[in-house]
Amino acid sequence: MQIDSELVRTLLEEIVSSDVLAGLVDDESFRDQGVDSLDVVTLLLALEERFGLVVPDADVPLCSSVAAIVAYAQGRDN
Amino acid sequence: MDGIGIEAIGVALGSTSLENIARGPSLGREESFVERRIGFSHVYRELGDDPALELATRAIENLRMKSSFDLTEIDLLICVGQASARSRIPHLAAVLHGRFGLSKQCQTLDIGLGCSGWVHALVIAKAMMSTCGFRKALVVTSDPYSVVLDPADDTTELIFSDGASATLLSHAGEIRIRASDCGTDGSRAKALAVDATGVLKMDGRAVLDFAIKNVPGSIDRAVHASGLTASDVGEVLLHQGSRTVVEMLAGRLTNYPRPKFLSADVGNTVSSTLPLIIEHHGLTTKFTAVSGFGVGLSWATVVLERLEDGNADR
Numbered sequence: 001m002q003i004d005s006e007l008v009r010t011l012l013e014e015i016v017s018s019d020v021l022a023g024l025v026d027d028e029s030f031r032d033q034g035v036d037s038l039d040v041v042t043l044l045l046a047l048e049e050r051f052g053l054v055v056p057d058a059d060v061p062l063c064s065s066v067a068a069i070v071a072y073a074q075g076r077d078n
Numbered sequence: 079m080d081g082i083g084i085e086a087i088g089v090a091l092g093s094t095s096l097e098n099i100a101r102g103p104s105l106g107r108e109e110s111f112v113e114r115r116i117g118f119s120h121v122y123r124e125l126g127d128d129p130a131l132e133l134a135t136r137a138i139e140n141l142r143m144k145s146s147f148d149l150t151e152i153d154l155l156i157c158v159g160q161a162s163a164r165s166r167i168p169h170l171a172a173v174l175h176g177r178f179g180l181s182k183q184c185q186t187l188d189i190g191l192g193c194s195g196w197v198h199a200l201v202i203a204k205a206m207m208s209t210c211g212f213r214k215a216l217v218v219t220s221d222p223y224s225v226v227l228d229p230a231d232d233t234t235e236l237i238f239s240d241g242a243s244a245t246l247l248s249h250a251g252e253i254r255i256r257a258s259d260c261g262t263d264g265s266r267a268k269a270l271a272v273d274a275t276g277v278l279k280m281d282g283r284a285v286l287d288f289a290i291k292n293v294p295g296s297i298d299r300a301v302h303a304s305g306l307t308a309s310d311v312g313e314v315l316l317h318q319g320s321r322t323v324v325e326m327l328a329g330r331l332t333n334y335p336r337p338k339f340l341s342a343d344v345g346n347t348v349s350s351t352l353p354l355i356i357e358h359h360g361l362t363t364k365f366t367a368v369s370g371f372g373v374g375l376s377w378a379t380v381v382l383e384r385l386e387d388g389n390a391d392r
Contacts, residue, residue: 001097018268033267036111036115036280037283038115038283038286038322040283041283041286041287041326042326044283045287045290057269057281057283057284057287060283060284
């Protein structure tokens with residue numbers, strides 16, 4: 001399954017509050033929008049366990065927003 | 079069964095207590111984050127020239143108040159800790175050996191491990207007692223991380239706390255040490271390490287990821303190696319890295335009784351965390367799975383069996 005913005009947002013529904021999710025802008029950083037580092041851990045684990053996207057420790061800083069995760073996943077596909 | 083178990087545990091905390099939640103904003107963390115995510119309302123600091131020695135000494139003295147054992151019967155003294163290792167020649171166990179006047183036949187060694195260290199040391203002590211015929215052993219944990227913390231680093235300053243423990247092992251101990259499972263992923267060693275400037279740096283995300291991927295399997299293996307199943311285990315005690323790590327692991331240990339976050343008012347005292355919990359809360363069930371994880375990155379799980387009255391010598 002292709003990892004797109006909608007899929008990332010669906011996963012985030014289980015992790016962050018509805019208020020945070022409603023105001024989330026794809027290309028702004030998670031931290032600036034109330035998604036903390038531990039939320040990101042949970043999100044990346046969900047992406048790995050459900051969709052097979054393994055993000056090595058060194059690549060985690062590349063996954064700092066919804067758009068960044070989508071771009072990272074597409075880059076890994078190519 | 080090998081017939082080696084825990085007789086008693088002595089503990090000590092740093093002499094200064096810090097209100098952790100109120101400190102959050104000064105370190106860039108909202109109070110709600112500290113309370114809800116990190117979970118520690120207080121952490122402790124031990125000041126002075128040699129906090130590892132001071133804390134270890136107080137933990138042994140605390141143990142001696144609880145258990146009237148003969149110091150000359152201690153045949154093995156293991157100390158777990160790293161924070162003061164650079165200045166620790168000779169090793170801490172030897173210094174404590176001299177301070178408490180232990181027998182010259184008492185073997186001493188330090189183990190360089192962090193949050194998995196107490197469990198590792200139990201396993202090593204049990205093996206040495208079995209093979210060398212030792213009567214009693216002391217496992218001391220004393221790793222005051224405050225000596226390597228950057229006070230401005232929110233990822234460590236709000237988590238780590240200074241504490242120590244002293245665990246007395248003997249053939250009469252009524253908390254028996256059953257099978258264990260230990261391991262390491264050295265490819266992630268830098269995720270929790272002291273850097274070239276002497277300051278502890280932690281990639282909390284990597285440590286959390288490591289724990290989630292390795293601890294549940296380790297618990298399963300230790301339980302099975304003990305001849306048990308998950309349904310035999312009455313309680314799971316986890317290293318209290320933070321409220322988040324305990325709760326995330328709890329969500330993945332669904333075959334077991336849900337592990338609890340038990341160190342809110344103490345902080346993460348590294349290798350002393352698990353003995354502090356057991357000393358404070360006791361073991362409430364016959365079989366308890368105990369798992370520590372951290373520096374290495376490494377993990378260590380052991381199953382403890384609380385014997386019924388009168389069965390200690392079997």
